[in-house]
Amino acid sequence: MQIQRKTILVIHPSAKDPAEIRRLLANLGHTAVTVAQEKAALNLLGTVRFDVIFTGLSGSDDGAARHFIRQLRSVAPGSALVGINAGGAGAANEPWHAECDATIAEPWSPSRVQWVLDFDLRYFGS
DSSP: OOOOOOEEEEEOTTOSOHHHHHHHHHHTTOEEEEESOHHHHHHHHTTOOOSEEEEOOTTOOHHHHHHHHHHHHHHSTTOEEEEEEOSOGGGGGOGGGGGSSEEEESSOOHHHHHHIIIIITTTTTO
16 A cells, blocks of 8 residues: 655644654654644645644643634644543543544654544545
8 A cells, every 4th residue: 555645744842853753754754743832833824834743731621622622623624633631541532632633642753643643634625
């Protein structure tokens, strides 16, 4: 199966090494940009289109997280949204994850990322 190259925005305020995330996605054949702040992401989305947006909202209350997801949908229509589960098993049930098209648990691995892109998002946009 041929991998479809994607442009990916990663919004991850608590990422220990954003360059590592970009390398992982580049090694899978994708182009990635990382930002740590929601405002920076919204500004960037006003000028650049991404196929997929990974977002972590650790520490956000549910109302703020849902509001941010709605903002992303507004400024990036057509982009798939993937919620980052950065807090372990308990965080997998955060209510804002229901607003996303898929979720991914940390730590990331090439196979886990590719699974989300190829399997979890297989029907996105169809």
